[in-house]
Amino acid sequence: MSTPIEFVKMHGLGNDFIIVDCVRHPYDVEMLVNAAVPLCDRHFGIGGDGLILVMPSTECDFRMRIINNDGSEAEMCGNGVRCFAKYLYEHGLTEQTTFTIDTLAGVITPVLILDDDHVKAVRVDMGEPRLERAVIPMAGPDGQVVNEALQVDGETFTLTAVSMGNPHAVIFVDDVANFPVEKYGALIEKHRAFPRKTNVEFVQVVSPTYLKMRVWERGAGITLACGTGACATLVAAVLTGNAERSATVELPGGPLVITWSDANNHVYMTGAAEEAFTGTVLL
Numbered sequence: 001m002s003t004p005i006e007f008v009k010m011h012g013l014g015n016d017f018i019i020v021d022c023v024r025h026p027y028d029v030e031m032l033v034n035a036a037v038p039l040c041d042r043h044f045g046i047g048g049d050g051l052i053l054v055m056p057s058t059e060c061d062f063r064m065r066i067i068n069n070d071g072s073e074a075e076m077c078g079n080g081v082r083c084f085a086k087y088l089y090e091h092g093l094t095e096q097t098t099f100t101i102d103t104l105a106g107v108i109t110p111v112l113i114l115d116d117d118h119v120k121a122v123r124v125d126m127g128e129p130r131l132e133r134a135v136i137p138m139a140g141p142d143g144q145v146v147n148e149a150l151q152v153d154g155e156t157f158t159l160t161a162v163s164m165g166n167p168h169a170v171i172f173v174d175d176v177a178n179f180p181v182e183k184y185g186a187l188i189e190k191h192r193a194f195p196r197k198t199n200v201e202f203v204q205v206v207s208p209t210y211l212k213m214r215v216w217e218r219g220a221g222i223t224l225a226c227g228t229g230a231c232a233t234l235v236a237a238v239l240t241g242n243a244e245r246s247a248t249v250e251l252p253g254g255p256l257v258i259t260w261s262d263a264n265n266h267v268y269m270t271g272a273a274e275e276a277f278t279g280t281v282l283l
Contacts, residue, residue, distance in 0.1 A: 002282040005032070008087060009046060009276040012079030014224030014253030016276070018048045019087050022055045023062070029053060033067055035283050040069035046281060049220045052080050054087065060100035060107055062088060068219030075166040076105035078227015078256075082122040082273040085110040089119055090275070105165020113270075123270040126228070129235045129260070130163035137167065139193045146239050152187050159188075160236035164267065166218070167198040168232035172242065176204035176212050185216020201229045203237065209247045211237060224253030231267045234258040 005027060008019045018039055022029055036051040038044065050068050057063035064084050066074045081101060088094045089112055097112040106127055113121040130136065131144045138145055138161050145161035150169075159169045169188055173179045185200045197218045204212040213233050215226040230249040237243030238260055246259040256271040 003028070003031070004280050005283055006278070006280050007046065008091070008278045009048065010083040010087065010273060011276060012082045012225060012227065012253075012271060012273045013251055013256070015077075015079035015226060016048045017050050017052045017066075017080050017083055018046050019052050019054065019083060021091070021093070022053050023093060029055070029065075031283060033065070033073070036067035037069065037071045039281065046279070049217070049223050050074065050077065050080060052077075052084055054084065054093070057102040060102040061094065061096070062099065063102040064108075068217075070219045072219040073104070074219060076103045076108065076164065076228055078124065078126065078164070078229070078231060078269050079225050079271075079273070080227070081108055081110060081124055082227065082269075082271060085112060085122045085124070086119040086273040086275070103165070119273065121270055121272050123268060124227075126164055126231050126267045126269055128265045129232070129267055130165075131235075131239075133161065136161045136163045136198075137195055138198075139195065144239075150188070150191065150193060152184060152191065155184070157184070157188070160240055161198075162232035162235045164228040164231045166228055167194060167196060168201060168229055168236075169194070169198045170201045170203060170233055170236035172203050172205060172237075172240070174204065176202050176214050179214065181214045181216055182222055185222065189216060189218050199226065199229055199232075201226070201233050201236075203233050205237065205242045208242070208244045210250065211243060211247055212250045214252060225251040225256070227256065227269055227271070230256045230258050231269055235260055235267065
């Protein structure tokens with residue numbers, strides 16, 4: 001028998017997600033996880049870069065699970081967590097403007113920026129960047145991965161690796177608009193140097209406070225924005241001397257303001273999230 005599932009479609013700078021409330025509805029979570037691929041299909045399903053489940057938590061105020069459109073589960077998603085936070089407030093699951101979210105990458109604490117009781121933007125404490133190679137994880141000797149050469153399909157790329165709870169390989173290029181992101185992003189994602197695969201950011205430095213970025217997301221391919229990728233980009237730009245500790249990262253879907261605090265070593269991401277439509281789907 002088909003099960004009707006209520007959902008909300010949301011996006012953060014065009015990085016779009018299907019949000020399902022498993023707090024107020026006793027949905028079969030594993031059924032939803034297994035249905036992520038057809039639900040995210042843009043021709044035969046709702047369409048999206050991922051499925052986000054709003055769940056109760058014993059450790060935090062809420063728990064977020066995110067399933068990519070290829071069926072793999074992600075540790076965290078910066079754009080997704082902003083959508084998640086906006087959903088909680090505007091759909092009446094919380095009256096708080098700051099709360100904790102349990103993710104596979106650890107505890108995330110968003111702060112809602114309101115305008116007439118609507119969420120105008122969300123500032124998220126993304127925690128500390130992880131820079132040790134083994135934590136990212138990436139094959140090779142102990143230490144950080146800064147400006148390291150990587151051979152890919154006969155080409156040599158210089159990358160800096162950062163984990164924001166999920167792995168990122170950041171590569172600086174001269175002209176990001178015309179760079180073949182689809183070709184090299186797919187190859188680097190599955191490169192043997194990354195045992196759990198990796199997200200790949202291609203970045204053009206316009207100024208020390210303005211970076212342009214395109215992303216190939218692990219498990220999703222090219223997307224219009226990646227919040228953890230923007231955070232990793234700013235960290236990598238600081239480590240390589242390309243940026244100050246606070247900068248605007250321009251993505252195809254729009255800008256994010258990223259700050260890497262020298263007071264507590266945390267990375268903060270501020271950006272918008274929007275609701276597109278609501279509906280019911282039969283599984």
